[in-house]
Amino acid sequence: MAESPYGRAGRPTLEAVAELAGVSRATASRVITGSPRVSAKSRAAVEAAVSELGYVPNLAARSLVTQRTDAVAVVVSEPESRVFTDPFFGAMIRGISRGLAAEGLQMLLLMVQSPEDAERAARFLSGGHVDGALMYSLHRSDPLPEVARQVGLPTAYGGRPWTNTGTELYVDADNRGGARNAVTYLRDQGRHAVATITGPLDQFVSIDRLAGFRDVFPDTRDELIVAADFTQEGGEVAMDLLLAQAPELDAVFCASDLMAAGALRSLRRHGRDVPGDIAVVGFDDHDQVARWTDPPLTTIHQDVELMGHELARLLATVLRGEPTPESLVMPTRLVVRASA
Amino acid sequence: MAESPYGRAGRPTLEAVAELAGVSRATASRVITGSPRVSAKSRAAVEAAVSELGYVPNLAARSLVTQRTDAVAVVVSEPESRVFTDPFFGAMIRGISRGLAAEGLQMLLLMVQSPEDAERAARFLSGGHVDGALMYSLHRSDPLPEVARQVGLPTAYGGRPWTNTGTELYVDADNRGGARNAVTYLRDQGRHAVATITGPLDQFVSIDRLAGFRDVFPDTRDELIVAADFTQEGGEVAMDLLLAQAPELDAVFCASDLMAAGALRSLRRHGRDVPGDIAVVGFDDHDQVARWTDPPLTTIHQDVELMGHELARLLATVLRGEPTPESLVMPTRLVVRASA
DNA sequence: GTGAAAGCGCTAACAA
DNA sequence: TTGTTAGCGCTTTCAC
Numbered sequence: 260m261a262e263s264p265y266g267r268a269g270r271p272t273l274e275a276v277a278e279l280a281g282v283s284r285a286t287a288s289r290v291i292t293g294s295p296r297v298s299a300k301s302r303a304a305v306e307a308a309v310s311e312l313g314y315v316p317n318l319a320a321r322s323l324v325t326q327r328t329d330a331v332a333v334v335v336s337e338p339e340s341r342v343f344t345d346p347f348f349g350a351m352i353r354g355i356s357r358g359l360a361a362e363g364l365q366m367l368l369l370m371v372q373s374p375e376d377a378e379r380a381a382r383f384l385s386g387g388h389v390d391g392a393l394m395y396s397l398h399r400s401d402p403l404p405e406v407a408r409q410v411g412l413p414t415a416y417g418g419r420p421w422t423n424t425g426t427e428l429y430v431d432a433d434n435r436g437g438a439r440n441a442v443t444y445l446r447d448q449g450r451h452a453v454a455t456i457t458g459p460l461d462q463f464v465s466i467d468r469l470a471g472f473r474d475v476f477p478d479t480r481d482e483l484i485v486a487a488d489f490t491q492e493g494g495e496v497a498m499d500l501l502l503a504q505a506p507e508l509d510a511v512f513c514a515s516d517l518m519a520a521g522a523l524r525s526l527r528r529h530g531r532d533v534p535g536d537i538a539v540v541g542f543d544d545h546d547q548v549a550r551w552t553d554p555p556l557t558t559i560h561q562d563v564e565l566m567g568h569e570l571a572r573l574l575a576t577v578l579r580g581e582p583t584p585e586s587l588v589m590p591t592r593l594v595v596r597a598s599a
Numbered sequence: 600m601a602e603s604p605y606g607r608a609g610r611p612t613l614e615a616v617a618e619l620a621g622v623s624r625a626t627a628s629r630v631i632t633g634s635p636r637v638s639a640k641s642r643a644a645v646e647a648a649v650s651e652l653g654y655v656p657n658l659a660a661r662s663l664v665t666q667r668t669d670a671v672a673v674v675v676s677e678p679e680s681r682v683f684t685d686p687f688f689g690a691m692i693r694g695i696s697r698g699l700a701a702e703g704l705q706m707l708l709l710m711v712q713s714p715e716d717a718e719r720a721a722r723f724l725s726g727g728h729v730d731g732a733l734m735y736s737l738h739r740s741d742p743l744p745e746v747a748r749q750v751g752l753p754t755a756y757g758g759r760p761w762t763n764t765g766t767e768l769y770v771d772a773d774n775r776g777g778a779r780n781a782v783t784y785l786r787d788q789g790r791h792a793v794a795t796i797t798g799p800l801d802q803f804v805s806i807d808r809l810a811g812f813r814d815v816f817p818d819t820r821d822e823l824i825v826a827a828d829f830t831q832e833g834g835e836v837a838m839d840l841l842l843a844q845a846p847e848l849d850a851v852f853c854a855s856d857l858m859a860a861g862a863l864r865s866l867r868r869h870g871r872d873v874p875g876d877i878a879v880v881g882f883d884d885h886d887q888v889a890r891w892t893d894p895p896l897t898t899i900h901q902d903v904e905l906m907g908h909e910l911a912r913l914l915a916t917v918l919r920g921e922p923t924p925e926s927l928v929m930p931t932r933l934v935v936r937a938s939a
Numbered sequence: 940g941t942g943a944a945a946g947c948g949c950t951a952a953c954a955a
Numbered sequence: 956t957t958g959t960t961a962g963c964g965c966t967t968t969c970a971c
Contacts, residue, residue: 269751270727272964283942288966298940313749315725319668320964322659323947330728339696343689344887353679356710365723368708370696383705385655387610387948388670409653411609547684612948623958628950638956660948663963727964 271312279308291316322387331364331574332389334380334403336371337396345489345517346545347563348396351417354567355393362575364390371403381406391574397421399461415574417566419463428577430570430587434464434542437559437591438471441540442512444557444593446475450510450538454483456497456522458514468514468542483508487518494521502529509537510599516541516548516558523552523598538599554597561591611652619648631656662727671704671914672729674720674743676711677736685829685857686885687903688736691757694907695733702915704730711743721746731914737761739801755914757906759803768917770910770927774804774882777899777931778811781880782852784897784933786815790850790878794823796837796862798854808854808882823848827858834861842869850878850939856888856898863892863938878939894937901931 265271277287282301289297290305297305308314322328333355335342342348352368359366367389369380384392384406392407395417404422407414416429445453455472458465465486473479482505487493494513498521501508513519519541523533531537533554541549541558549556569587576584617627622641629637630645637645648654662668673695675682682688692708699706707729709720724732724746732747735757744762747754756769785793795812798805805826813819822845827833834853838861841848853859859881863873871877873894881889881898889896909927916924 270725273966274964284965285942285944285967286940289941292966296940301940315722315727315750317663317964318723318726318728319659319662320947321966323657323663323949323964324966326947328659339689339693343683343686343692346683349679349683352683352710356679356712360716360719365719366710368710370692370706370708372696376700379700379705382655383658385610386658387655388658410655613950614948624948625950625958625960626956629957632950636956641956657948660963661950663948663965664950666963 270317271314272317273314275312276305276308276314279312280304326387327390328388329364330367330389331359331571331578332367332369332380332384332392334369334371334384334392334394335396336377336380336394336398336401336403339370339372341488341490342370344491345515346547347515347543350545350563351395351567354564354569355571356567357564358568358571359575362571364571364575364578377402384412385410390578391415393417393570393574394420395570397462398459413574413577415570415577417570419467421463426583428573428583428586430566430573430589431463432561432563432566432589433591434467435471435474437542437561437593438468438512438514439474440471440591440593441542441559442472442475444595445510445512445538445540445599448510448538448599452483452505452508453479453510453512454485454501454505454508455479455512456494456501456514456518457484457486458489458518460486465514472512487521489515489518491517491521491524494518495525496521498522498525499529502526502531510539511537512540512542514542516543516545516552516556519556519558519598520548520552523554523556527553534597534599540599544594549594549596552598557596557599558594559591560594562589565589610657611654612657613654615652616645616648616654619652620644666727667730668728669704670707670729671699671911671918672707672709672720672724672732674709674711674724674732674734675736676717676720676734676738676741676743679710679712681828681830682710684831685855686887687855687883690885690903691735691907694904694909695911696907697904698908698911699915702911704911704915704918717742724752725750730918731755733757733910733914734760735910737802738799753914753917755910755917757910759807761803766923768913768923768926770906770913770929771803772901772903772906772929773931774807775811775814777882777901777933778808778852778854779814780811780931780933781882781899782812782815784935785850785852785878785880785939788850788878788939792823792845792848793819793850793852794825794841794845794848795819795852796834796841796854796858797824797826798829798858800826805854812852827861829855829858831857831861831864834858835865836861838862838865839869842866842871848877850880852880852882854882856881856883856885856892856896859896859898859938860888860892863894863896867893874937874939880939884934889934889936892938897936897939898934899931900934902929905929 391413485497487497544560617624731753825837827837884900
């Protein structure tokens with residue numbers, strides 16, 4: 260009796276397909292991989308065999324020889340509470356997902372919440388299971404970019420990365436320009452005691468938005484600057500603090516819509532009218548947030564989904580071996596609603 | 600000159616480790632895989648070589664021979680807009696992620712939004728890249744459970760699956776009991792024109808919650824039952840409709856907190872007092888929603904994160920080859936706040 | 940255009 | 956305890 264052309268997992272192997280089609284394994288492989296050097300006859304026979312057997316290539320075997328996996332890891336190392344609360348993450352993943360799909364790449368989402376997770380993720384990234392990685396919302400102490408660099412894994416970043424060899428590929432929003440825009444608008448409205456609620460200052464996104472604020476009000480005293488964590492709760496607490504230590508303020512620029520929503524809550528609680536007493540501007544322009552706050556939020560618009568899409572394209576370009584593309588800085592714009 | 604013990608990707612192979620440690624590849628492999636049949640001396644030598652070289656096993660090669668990947672796919676086939684808006688998904692993934700991590704399994708999240716995505720996911724699941732799959736929030740027409748069944752991929756479901764061979768493993772909440780509880784509470788409060796806003800009726804979770812409602816009010820007329828889509832917007836529109844076609848209603852049971860939040864919005868717009876004119880009960884008890892609505896939501900509590908965790912454990916048990924565990928139905932309980 | 944054969948990097952018998 | 960050997964399922968020269 261002949262050797263079984265079925266793998267140990269019970270699924271048909273290329274061997275089985277070749278046998279049924281009456282060709283060699285090599286020819287069957289050529290058909291599967293879409294090589295042009297196959298006769299129409301062989302191709303038809305192999306295709307028939309594939310569908311009759313329900314053959315699906317064993318990806319481990321393939322990637323062992325090709326050294327590729329056609330899969331890309333997306334690393335999100337942020338407390339889960341934020342990932343599923345802040346629309347930013349969803350929009351980013353949506354864009355990445357679509358971009359990757361368009362390039363024929365499978366997206367694998369790795370959520371890293373703890374040092375053990377980071378360890379596991381590092382092993383995964385190093386293990387040759389993916390051709391490249393996408394990382395975003397990185398903090399200064401995140402170890403994964405260094406891991407990727409060491410193992411030579413092609414990586415693209417959402418937001419400017421902390422590692423800086425000058426060769427990192429990234430897609431960023433014009434955070435500084437956007438912030439400058441927002442704060443200029445407040446100033447032009449005649450506000451002169453303008454405060455800001457920043458994100459965590461171990462992220463460039465926060466640093467850049469604060470820099471934009473300072474471009475307009477370089478001499479702002481410390482009482483008007485409070486760092487929070489991009490969450491609604493954080494924004495609310497920060498606003499309480501601002502109100503306590505600088506009661507004369509007449510405007511606040513929040514580095515995210517969610518924090519702005521929290522600030523609005525605090526202001527309502529304190530009986531301050533928005534924008535009458537205090538003007539509020541956010542950053543992000545998330546549909547789910549900015550249009551639903553009371554009053555609706557004046558904010559800086561950025562197209563996060565597009566950023567995710569471009570990020571995926573950038574990495575795909577690198578993976579195809581094409582000349583390294585340029586990093587991208589995406590434009591932002593002010594959207595005026597009722598809060599300022 | 601000797602053959603290079605470095606793989607084509609430039610990373611050291613087991614061969615290199617073995618050579619540096621002065622042992623055979625087999626012994627090196629034993630150390631890596633944690634076999635006890637190795638002398639302390641060899642073990643030390645191999646471990647030293649591993650860390651000196653920064654060796655990481657090639658997972659494709661390993662899984663080609665072991666037929667395992669130690670990775671599990673989590674399939675979420677729901678419009679992305681819901682996935683990142685409804686806290687349910689985040690909580691579930693968080694629980695799964697922790698459960699899988701505790702079992703030493705890598706989680707791979709596959710988001711399926713379109714038929715092409717489903718196609719790609721099907722190929723991925725069939726390709727031997729994962730040892731098992733977790734699927735939840737399934738609709739009747741989702742093709743992936745059947746794919747998993749056909750290729751014999753161990754799978755566990757969040758919520759009762761539509762495929763029914765009697766052998767499916769699942770973790771579900773006591774949806775019917777919870778709904779019954781909620782509606783009984785409303786009846787006991789003296790409400791007699793009780794309406795309900797259901798989820799999509801191609802999901803068991805919606806069917807079961809509606810069944811619980813009917814357990815208490817079997818003769819409810821059609822005007823008091825409106826199907827929505829689990830979103831806040833859907834809940835709002837559904838409430839508008841209810842108000843129009845059954846203006847006498849004095850209570851409404853919503854099959855999710857998000858829909859309840861939408862209903863509250865509609866009621867406020869129509870100038871109806873909650874709970875004075877109309878009592879509202881939700882389902883889920885999401886921290887991020889139920890405690891923040893105005894008024895805070897009376898709702899049915901379920902521990903979604905725990906469900907995710909148990910789901911992961913169930914699958915891990917199967918993957919270890921242990922006797923198939925029992926499916927789980929998790930308890931729910933009524934949490935009374937201000938809306939009813 | 941096609942097949943034979945080599946080998947990707949690893950684990951797991953089987954011997955020693 | 957250790958090494959030798961035989962593959963896992965696939966792609967890809969290299970001849971024909």
